[in-house]
Amino acid sequence: MKKNSVRIAAGVMAAVITLSGMELTVNASGGLNSVLPSAGIDYSMSPSETTSLSDMKDEVERENSSDLTASTAEVVVKGTGEIPIGGMLGSNEQTTISDKKIEKTLVVVSEGYTNDLREASNASKISEEEEFFKTLVIAKVNNYVNVRDIPSEEGNIVGKLYDKSVGTFIEEVDGWYKISSGSVEGYVKGEFCVTGDDAVELAKEVGTRIATVTTTTLKVREEPSTDAVVLGLVPIEDELIVAEELDGWVKVNIEEGDGYVSNEFVTLSTEFVKAESIEEEKARLAKEKAAIEAAQKAAAKKAAAQAPSGSSSSEAPVTYAASGGSAQGQAVVNYAMQFVGNPYVYGGSSLTNGTDCSGFVMSVYKNFGVSLPHSSSADRSVGATVSGLENAQPGDIICYSGHVGIYAGNGQIVHASTSRTGIIVSSATYRSILSIRRIF
DSSP, X not given: OOOEEXXXXXXXXXEEEEOSSOEEEEEOSOOOOOBOXXXXXXXXXXXXXXXXXXXXOSOOOTGGGTTTOTTEEEEOOOOSEEEEOHHHHOTTOEEEEXXXXXXXXXXXXXXXXXXXXXXXXXXXXXXHHHHHHTTEEEEOSSSEEEEESSSSTTSOEEEXXXXXXXXXXXXXXXXXXXXXXXXXXXXXXXGGEEETHHHHHHHHHHOEEEEEEOSSEEEEESSSSTTSOEEEEEEXXXXXXXXXXXXXXXXXXXXXXXXXXXXXXXXXXXXXXXXXXXXXXXXXXXXXXXXXXXXXXXXXXXXXXXXXXXXXXXXXXXXXXXXXXXXXXXXXXXXXXXXXXXXXXXXXEETTTEEOHHHHHHHHHHTTTOOOOSOTTGGGGSSEEOOSGGGOOTTOXXXXXXEEEXXXXXXXXXXXXXXXXXXXEEETTSSOOOEEEEOO
């Protein structure tokens, strides 16, 4: 049999084969570019096209198409005019066939093949992802490994690749890996890193899949369906940790638990921590120091303004004097604790009438003259970085996926949790911590 080509479009996997000179007009909501196996016929998917089939003269035998799918159906139509067959291709398509005479139309609809194709596509993506992971160099150390300008310990340090940070492999020289990571390019000692096959599984662990909200208020549902109960709400630009990616839906983690959001309203990305150059480190530390000093001055000014009349304004800074930040931080905790038991209100910032998590942190710190964003994801970049809960001090901000609270000391946080619980005190490790930030 001579090989012919037909252009069609479908939301589900479908093919329309005709055997007489005519035009096939297809308008579809979306195209799927693929090639189906066939008995000598190529089928390529393309939306909104008109294709002349006048050259198709060969008879397509019913028995020769049996290997296409187990759910093949043959439809014979004779007549004139326009014949709508949109229902055969799915509810989203409008399809008509027009000609003086239609001798035979064979319609193939195969949801089973769609699933097979999707699985094959997913497998291909996984394979590509794993090949990419093999090109990574991932630090596996307690703190960081130096990046040097030559493959030798005598080389100048040009940057730091922190534990679980990632670079791209360039070459290996005498046990050293040349990498590119962020703005840094140089050599790291191979014994402190993994690459190749060893990097595949580690990359899956250290990479963070993020869903960034692109709509004003995103509904997180208990099941991947628009009919499912709404579990919680998330504001625009918030970043959520992705637990699983489904067909059209993403499983994410929020304060109320694991739920599902439509991928139509989020953008997905994978975050890897990159190396930091010596210049970038100096700039970051200077910026963090300035932020802490500014917060301390703002707190002192606020305290002076709130001091009882007749008292010396010079006494106010003593009340909130910085002792490694702990005195001011403890004052923040003491202030926040008085609101425990008050209600949670999405989008709110009233410590008495109702607030959400970031509104709670924002309003507590506002009392100390410090301005913070009303966003849990934006809170991940305020103040200075704190490495690990073991180094946290009272008043530090603890950031989670779609949530934020204030560290109260002794392994606990005070936070506006959910509409069911309101403002409460919880274990700081009740969920995975993404970031810890210090204001004072």
